Amino acid sequence: MVLQTSLKNCLQLSCILRAPKAGFRSTTSGGLIIQSVSTDVYQNLAVEDWIHDHMNLENRQVLFLWRNSPAVVIGRHQNPWQECNLRLLRQKNIKLARRRSGGGTVYHDLGNINLTFFTTRKKYERMANLKLVVKALKALRPQLDVHVTDRYDILLDRQYKISGTAAKLGRTTAYHHCTLLCNADKFVLSSVLKSPYKGLKSNATPSVPASVKNLFEEDPSLTCEMLLDAIAEEYAAHHQIDHHITLINPADETVLPGIKNKTKELQTWEWVYGKTPKFSVSTCFNMVYKDSVLDVKVEMDVKHGRIEVCNIDLPEPWLPPALCSELMKSFTGSKFCPDETTALAGTLLRVCPQDDELRSKWNLLCENMIMLM
Amino acid sequence: VCIHRVRSCSSIRFIKSKYVCVFDKSALKFSHQQRLFRTSAVSCGQIVQFKLSDIGEGITEVTVKEWYIKEGDSVSQFDSICEVQSDKASVTITSRYDGIIRKLHYNLDEIAYVGKPLVDIEIDASKGVAPEEDVVETPPMSHEEHTHQEIKGHKTLATPAVRRLAMENNIKLSEVVGTGKDNRILKEDILNYLAKQTGAILPPSPKAEIIPPLPKSETMPAAPKDKARKIPVPVSRPIVFSGKDKTEPVTGFQKAMVKTMSAALKIPHFGYCDEIDLTQLVQLREELKPLAQIRGVKLSFMPFFIKAASLGLLQYPILNASLDESCQNVTYKASHNIGVAMDTDQGLIVPNVKNVQVCSVFEIASELNRLQSLGSAGQLGTNDLTGGTFTLSNIGTIGGTYAKAVILPPEVAIGALGKIQVLPRFNGKGEVFKAQIMNVSWSADHRIIDGATMARFSNLWKSYLENPASMLLDLK
Numbered sequence: 001m002v003l004q005t006s007l008k009n010c011l012q013l014s015c016i017l018r019a020p021k022a023g024f025r026s027t028t029s030g031g032l033i034i035q036s037v038s039t040d041v042y043q044n045l046a047v048e049d050w051i052h053d054h055m056n057l058e059n060r061q062v063l064f065l066w067r068n069s070p071a072v073v074i075g076r077h078q079n080p081w082q083e084c085n086l087r088l089l090r091q092k093n094i095k096l097a098r099r100r101s102g103g104g105t106v107y108h109d110l111g112n113i114n115l116t117f118f119t120t121r122k123k124y125e126r127m128a129n130l131k132l133v134v135k136a137l138k139a140l141r142p143q144l145d146v147h148v149t150d151r152y153d154i155l156l157d158r159q160y161k162i163s164g165t166a167a168k169l170g171r172t173t174a175y176h177h178c179t180l181l182c183n184a185d186k187f188v189l190s191s192v193l194k195s196p197y198k199g200l201k202s203n204a205t206p207s208v209p210a211s212v213k214n215l216f217e218e219d220p221s222l223t224c225e226m227l228l229d230a231i232a233e234e235y236a237a238h239h240q241i242d243h244h245i246t247l248i249n250p251a252d253e254t255v256l257p258g259i260k261n262k263t264k265e266l267q268t269w270e271w272v273y274g275k276t277p278k279f280s281v282s283t284c285f286n287m288v289y290k291d292s293v294l295d296v297k298v299e300m301d302v303k304h305g306r307i308e309v310c311n312i313d314l315p316e317p318w319l320p321p322a323l324c325s326e327l328m329k330s331f332t333g334s335k336f337c338p339d340e341t342t343a344l345a346g347t348l349l350r351v352c353p354q355d356d357e358l359r360s361k362w363n364l365l366c367e368n369m370i371m372l373m
Numbered sequence: 374v375c376i377h378r379v380r381s382c383s384s385i386r387f388i389k390s391k392y393v394c395v396f397d398k399s400a401l402k403f404s405h406q407q408r409l410f411r412t413s414a415v416s417c418g419q420i421v422q423f424k425l426s427d428i429g430e431g432i433t434e435v436t437v438k439e440w441y442i443k444e445g446d447s448v449s450q451f452d453s454i455c456e457v458q459s460d461k462a463s464v465t466i467t468s469r470y471d472g473i474i475r476k477l478h479y480n481l482d483e484i485a486y487v488g489k490p491l492v493d494i495e496i497d498a499s500k501g502v503a504p505e506e507d508v509v510e511t512p513p514m515s516h517e518e519h520t521h522q523e524i525k526g527h528k529t530l531a532t533p534a535v536r537r538l539a540m541e542n543n544i545k546l547s548e549v550v551g552t553g554k555d556n557r558i559l560k561e562d563i564l565n566y567l568a569k570q571t572g573a574i575l576p577p578s579p580k581a582e583i584i585p586p587l588p589k590s591e592t593m594p595a596a597p598k599d600k601a602r603k604i605p606v607p608v609s610r611p612i613v614f615s616g617k618d619k620t621e622p623v624t625g626f627q628k629a630m631v632k633t634m635s636a637a638l639k640i641p642h643f644g645y646c647d648e649i650d651l652t653q654l655v656q657l658r659e660e661l662k663p664l665a666q667i668r669g670v671k672l673s674f675m676p677f678f679i680k681a682a683s684l685g686l687l688q689y690p691i692l693n694a695s696l697d698e699s700c701q702n703v704t705y706k707a708s709h710n711i712g713v714a715m716d717t718d719q720g721l722i723v724p725n726v727k728n729v730q731v732c733s734v735f736e737i738a739s740e741l742n743r744l745q746s747l748g749s750a751g752q753l754g755t756n757d758l759t760g761g762t763f764t765l766s767n768i769g770t771i772g773g774t775y776a777k778a779v780i781l782p783p784e785v786a787i788g789a790l791g792k793i794q795v796l797p798r799f800n801g802k803g804e805v806f807k808a809q810i811m812n813v814s815w816s817a818d819h820r821i822i823d824g825a826t827m828a829r830f831s832n833l834w835k836s837y838l839e840n841p842a843s844m845l846l847d848l849k
Contacts, residue, residue: 054556076456076463077438090752103461124429126462152461167462169428171451176462203482205458277438277481306624330632333624339751340625343722346758347629350782351636353698363755370755 031239033063033232034248041071041097041108043250046262048168048175049100051118054258057173062118063235064177065228065245068108070185071095072192075103075166079204079276081197081336086373088192090338098272101177103166104207107193111183111214113224115231117176124174126152126165133163133180136234140226141219153210154180160213182224183216197372202279273305273337285368289361294318296365298372302336312369319361323352327365338370345369418497420475422490423454428464433487435459437479442492447473450532451557454492457485471532472496531558538563626720636782641819644777645827650839651793651809657841665738675713676738678765678790681837683709683729684847686763689830693762695783696821703821712761712781713741715748716771723781724753725761730849765790774812785818786827 036044044066051062072084072094080086080096083105089096108114117129130148137146145157154163165178189212215222236243253260265271281300286293297313310331314324326348334340345366349359428435435457442454448468457464476493479485531539531546535558539546544563551558623631654677665672686693686709695704712725724744726737747753763784768776769792776789791812798808813835817827837844 075461077458090750093750100463101461102458102463121429126430165461169462169464171465171467174429275439330628333622334628335625339717339753340719342753342755342758343626343719344629345755346722347633349759350633359759363759366755 030059031061031063031235031241032246033065033235033241033244034246035228036064036066036250037247038250039067039069039110040250041068041073041095042263042266043259044068044114045073045097045099045266046259047248047250047256048116048177049262049266050256050259052168052170052173052175055118055173057118057120061123061239062116063232064116064118065232066114066116067110067112067224068114069095070107070109070188071097072105072107073097073099074105075205075207076100076168076275077102077205077277078105078207079200079202079279080273081276081279081373082195082200082202082204083207084192085194085196087196087371092188092192094188094192096272097266098275099166101166101168101175102205104164104205105193106164106179107184107189108179109184109188111181111185111216111224113180113182113228115178115180119174119176121169121172121174124167124169124176126167126176129176130154130163130165130178132234132238133178133231136230137215137227139234140230141222144215144218152178154178156213156215156218159211161210162213162215164210180227181212181214182222182227183214186212186214197281199281199283200279201282202277204277204279269305269335269337273335276302276305278303281372283372285371287364287368289318289364296368298369300331300336300372305336307331307334307336312365314365319358319365320352323348323358323362326352336373338373341366341370341373418472418495420493420495421470421472423469423492423494425457425466425485425487425489425491427487428459428462432459432462434484435464435487437481437483437485438463440477440481442474444474444477447471448494466491468494470494470496535560535563630720633781634779637779640780640782640785642777642780642816643819643824643827644814644816645824645831646775646812646814647831647835649811649813649835650798651811652807654838654841655793655809665735668735668739670735670739670742672735672738673741674793675741675765675767676734677838677841678767679711679713679726679729679737679741680732680734680848681834681844682711682763682765682788684837684844685830685834687730687847688833689826691822691826692786692817692830694785694821695762696785696818700820706762708760708762710760710762712764712784713744714764714766714768715745717748717751719751722748722753722758723761723764724748724757725764727760733848764788769793769811776814778814778816780816780818785822787816789814789816 036047038044047064047066051064055062070092072080072089074080074083074096076099078098080098084096086096088094106112115129115133119125127148130152134146134148134154137144146154146162147158148154152165153161156162162181163178165176167174167176193207193209215227232245233243248255250256250259250263268274279302281298281302284295284297287296288294294315299309299311299313300307301309310328312324312328327345330344330348331341334344345362349362352358425435436459437455438458439456440454441456442448442452448454449471450468452468454466454468454474457466472494474492475495478490478492485491531551536546538560539549539558542563546558549558549562552562553559651674654674658672658674658677662672690705691703693706693709695706696702697704708727709729710725710727711729712723714721714723724747726732726740726744729737732740744753744757747757761781761784764778764781764787766776766778766787766789768778769790772792774791774794776791778787778789780787791814793809793811795807796810797805798810800806813831815827815831837847
């Protein structure tokens with residue numbers, strides 16, 4: 001039921017979605033349920049943006065259902081270095097996305113479902129939405145102990161978080177989205193959401209860690225499809241509309257004109273990392289070189305994801321001080337990011353006297369600096 | 374400016390002359406009714422305190438997270454002013470007025486209160502203050518056709534000046550395609566609509582400050598071009614181009630390039646080019662590709678080029694050397710760490726394959742695979758990027774035949790490989806045959822390398838590649 005792909009669905013959808021000149025010919029006034037066929041986090045976030053910017057929600061509410069392949073999604077005003085293990089993400093090829101709504105960091109994979117409730121700004125009501133989800137869960141499995149807290153979380157058995165919430169309000173429209181843990185990989189979740197970076201100080205919104213549990217652990221007969229269906233059914237009943245899910249392809253420019261640009265913007269470094277509120281790094285590390293252990297102190301200020309100020313305190317004269325100050329100067333203005341730093345470090349070495357000892361010291365220092373990013 | 378427009382518009386009967394002046398840029402912002410136009414910001418407008426409106430859910434305070442404008446900026450109605458956050462909800466606050474920002478009441482990360490002033494905006498005195506309710510969508514006059522803003526679930530966005538223009542010209546806003554942000558209808562759109570209706574020429578409006586920023590993919594409205602095709606232009610007008618120069622600081626990769634290339638400039642380069650017949654190598658590679666594939670390695674031509682270079686360097690070690698700063702000493706490097714120029718999203722990086730002199734062609738291929746996948750993922754380490762002694766740049770994968778490569782200090786030579794082309798050549802019997810030809814352009818440091826050395830090295834390298842079997846004799 002959930003995965004129909006009839007052409008009729010898509011045509012009906014394009015009639016409803018095509019702004020601004022389309023006539024409102026659909027019979028489903030009052031509500032619309034759509035589901036994404038893509039598992040790309042950037043494409044799905046772009047759909048949210050598109051609906052938020054282009055769809056008229058007077059007299060209509062929309063429920064958007066989506067799932068993503070492994071990705072970490074941080075809130076609008078968060079600091080990715082504080083929130084997750086970026087090194088691990090790169091190694092495991094897990095995407096990092098920044099959404100436009102507030103709130104904390106979440107890990108998505110195909111075992112997690114996302115629900116977005118679109119309404120006009122006036123009808124924005126998170127508690128009602130979450131209560132609807134709980135009602136759907138209870139209708140599906142009456143024995144489940146799930147309830148909504150006043151922090152807008154959904155708890156299982158009064159202690160495990162199975163859903164987190166975030167919201168975005170614009171001029172006339174608003175959306176509230178939440179996750180629902182069905183069968184996500186908890187091991188990966190806990191390892192990627194643990195930040196190894198020390199000494200970070202910022203006013204970015206911090207996440208509040210919580211113990212989580214999958215609904216699947218509570219009841220192995222549950223699947224994501226069942227949950228999606230149950231929630232759609234409850235939403236349809238609540239808004240007195242057909243229990244009919246329209247599929248939407250986030251790559252289709254004809255149905256969603258301008259979606260490609262929105263998707264691209266969400267993937268730019270400037271958005272994902274550059275939107276991090278100003279922060280400072282104040283840390284130290286030990287380097288083992290031959291028989292000695294060196295203490296290195298590093299202080300950096302990072303704004304818009306770029307290093308504004310950099311200070312590296314090395315015991316002299318392990319590295320020629322001129323070289324060290326060259327390094328600090330060249331960091332200024334460059335991105336707080338491993339590959340840019342690596343390229344810079346590699347290049348700087350070319351323009352100084354060459355010997356193997358210097359090269360290995362230089363590499364050691366740079367590798368350690370890169371570990372901070 | 375205004376006068377010029379009156380003249381060229383005089384042939385257009387349907388536009389009432391008093392509205393010609395509305396086309397002027399400042400008029401759009403500050404005045405609807407007056408003919409006077411101002412070209413500089415006037416400070417005798419009324420200052421309105423724009424209060425933070427209700428967020429919903431009984432929320433009374435929010436944190437200011439980002440300002441999109443600063444004091445002195447001009448804003449239009451519906452432009453984003455700032456982003457605030459409250460309890461997991463991020464809210465975009467948009468302006469209710471057209472005007473100039475005169476004061477920001479909060480700094481970043483401060484708490485702002487609902488109902489209290491957020492920013493002070495100076496608006497023109499003649500405009501008056503918009504009502505306290507959120508977002509005025511309907512025009513001031515209630516002419517039936519033009520108040521029809523909500524048409525079948527679609528709303529039209531347009532500033533009051535645009536609405537007036539539409540109304541005076543009997544245009545239904547619902548029939549005009551908006552090209553601004555959020556499909557907002559701009560003055561251009563009204564003009565285009567009018568032009569299409571009558572086929573007349575309208576003067577282009579100065580783009581600079583009137584239009585809210587268009588999305589990046591937008592181009593100029595097609596209307597001027599269409600009009601030019603239909604009716605010959607009687608008056609020649611200057612072509613208005615309003616693109617602006619963009620200055621940004623040199624940072625990151627670019628900065629690294631600047632440093633390297635400035636140092637390279639100190640090296641006196643000389644070039645030497647030659648043509649290599651790769652017909653036999655192409656065939657050999659075709660045979661070996663599946664074997665490498667079985668072992669999980671993608672085999673390109675580079676491993677052969679690299680190995681042949683290393684064999685050549687064994688005979689001409691001066692090409693694998695380094696000259697010190699003072700030009701007093703030459704260091705002959707024992708390892709052949711051959712760099713391969715790679716083009717990534719961020720720019721040029723040159724990772725190197727270490728110790729090619731003791732690697733087999735297969736090992737070189739596998740190492741190249743590793744470097745390439747790390748390079749495209751942006752995960753190369755400093756060790757991979759430092760310690761190179763000789764470089765090959767395969768610009769031919771992108772295109773081109775000859776190149777003059779710049780030596781990467783502290784090295785003394787570099788080779789640029791053009792693309793492989795199929796060209797007719799004569800064989801030993803004087804017959805024409807199809808040959809796979811690639812050009813190589815070497816650059817070397819003329820302070821320690823002379824032309825003859827470079828030529829001999831190149832010949833040796835060439836002979837290995839033209840007759841791959843000969844490499845077998847010298848492989849270690």
